[in-house]
Amino acid sequence: MRISEFSLDLAHPLETAKGPIESRDGFLVAVEHQGERGVGEATPLPGWTESLEDCRAALDAVDDPAEALDDGALDDTPAARHAVSLALADAAARARDEPLVTTLATNSHTSLPVNATIGDGDRETTVGDAKTAVLDGFDCLKIKVGARGVADDVERLRAVREAVGPEVSIRADANGAWDRWTADEFLSGVADFDLEYLEQPLPAEELAGHAVLRRLHDTPIALDESLAHISPQRVLASNAADVLVCKPMALGGPDRVLSVAEMAAQSAVGVVVTTTIDAVVARLGALHVAAALSSTRAHGLATASLLESDLATDPAPVRNGSMAVPEISGLGIDPSDLF
Numbered sequence: 001m002r003i004s005e006f007s008l009d010l011a012h013p014l015e016t017a018k019g020p021i022e023s024r025d026g027f028l029v030a031v032e033h034q035g036e037r038g039v040g041e042a043t044p045l046p047g048w049t050e051s052l053e054d055c056r057a058a059l060d061a062v063d064d065p066a067e068a069l070d071d072g073a074l075d076d077t078p079a080a081r082h083a084v085s086l087a088l089a090d091a092a093a094r095a096r097d098e099p100l101v102t103t104l105a106t107n108s109h110t111s112l113p114v115n116a117t118i119g120d121g122d123r124e125t126t127v128g129d130a131k132t133a134v135l136d137g138f139d140c141l142k143i144k145v146g147a148r149g150v151a152d153d154v155e156r157l158r159a160v161r162e163a164v165g166p167e168v169s170i171r172a173d174a175n176g177a178w179d180r181w182t183a184d185e186f187l188s189g190v191a192d193f194d195l196e197y198l199e200q201p202l203p204a205e206e207l208a209g210h211a212v213l214r215r216l217h218d219t220p221i222a223l224d225e226s227l228a229h230i231s232p233q234r235v236l237a238s239n240a241a242d243v244l245v246c247k248p249m250a251l252g253g254p255d256r257v258l259s260v261a262e263m264a265a266q267s268a269v270g271v272v273v274t275t276t277i278d279a280v281v282a283r284l285g286a287l288h289v290a291a292a293l294s295s296t297r298a299h300g301l302a303t304a305s306l307l308e309s310d311l312a313t314d315p316a317p318v319r320n321g322s323m324a325v326p327e328i329s330g331l332g333i334d335p336s337d338l339f
């Protein structure tokens with residue numbers, strides 16, 4: 001298996017309740033499988049995945065990629081598992097001369113709505129970012145909260161709702177910054193703003209707390225970090241979420257997202273696929289797997305523009321708040337453009 005390291009700066013840091021994300025470092029991998037080359041990407045993000053060092057060590061230890069997936073050797077290093085799983089899936093799709101998505105599902109989307117990702121900022125900045133996104137064609141905005149006081153966050157969201165009108169969907173993501181009382185105060189403050197959902201108000205482990213918030217408030221609750229720490233079975237059994245935020249990088253690969261989505265569907269829980277601000281290979285992987293799901297919600301895949309540069313030309317740029325799924329074989333990128 002070929003492994004090559006990369007480091008990409010963000011164009012501007014993404015400000016979150018857990019601090020800024022300033023750069024994304026990771027590994028591209030290439031495998032030979034079913035007579036074809038396939039590419040994958042591991043872009044670890046502590047909080048969701050193993051560290052960069054543990055990821056490298058796990059990838060270096062892979063002898064036979066298909067065997068490493070089967071025998072569970074990568075189960076504790078989701079970003080490394082993601083790279084290997086995606087590369088094998090890319091090669092298998094190429095061997096069938098089909099786009100990756102059609103090897104994952106019999107019925108799939110050809111294009112998907114995506115949300116604009118808006119970091120923490122003061123009220124004017126947040127409103128400006130929201131208006132720009134809507135002018136660019138997005139009809140779903142995801143706004144980071146939890147980095148400042150609740151009253152300020154409530155005013156930011158009030159101002160955004162007033163600026164964009166009732167038709168635009170608004171999500172808020174607190175990245176686990178709050179305790180139950182702070183989350184309760186926020187949810188009371190935004191009760192009239194028709195939020196699509198509040199993502200991860202409480203720390204990852206607090207399933208019971210999220211279940212209480214769901215009972216007390218009408219705003220739906222989505223869980224993201226929780227899925228990186230707790231099995232989807234337990235998350236679903238706790239009645240803690242209306243929506244599961246599935247990051248292929250954090251769950252360990254496209255195959256893992258499909259199985260989580262199947263469990264979520266059984267519980268009538270929604271699914272949204274998002275990146276960890278990945279490079280082009282993993283973003284494409286997330287796009288194909290999102291297109292394989294029946295979900296019609298906007299996904300959190302519009303993160304290319306957050307990066308200052310990328311590893312290759314993006315075959316799936318965001319246009320008018322949507323991304324079209326490449327129709328050529330595999331991920332939609334030529335491995336020789338990457339290695």
Ligand SMILES: O=C(O)CCC(=O)c1ccccc1C(=O)O
Pocket residue numbers: 021045115116117142173175224274275276277299300301302303
């Ligand atoms: O969902 C999106 O809009 C983009 C992805 C995103 O917000 C994100 C990106 C990197 C790390 C964490 C997160 C997050 O959802 O919390």
Ligand SMILES: [Mg+2]
Pocket residue numbers: 173175199200224225245
């Ligand atoms: Mg999140």
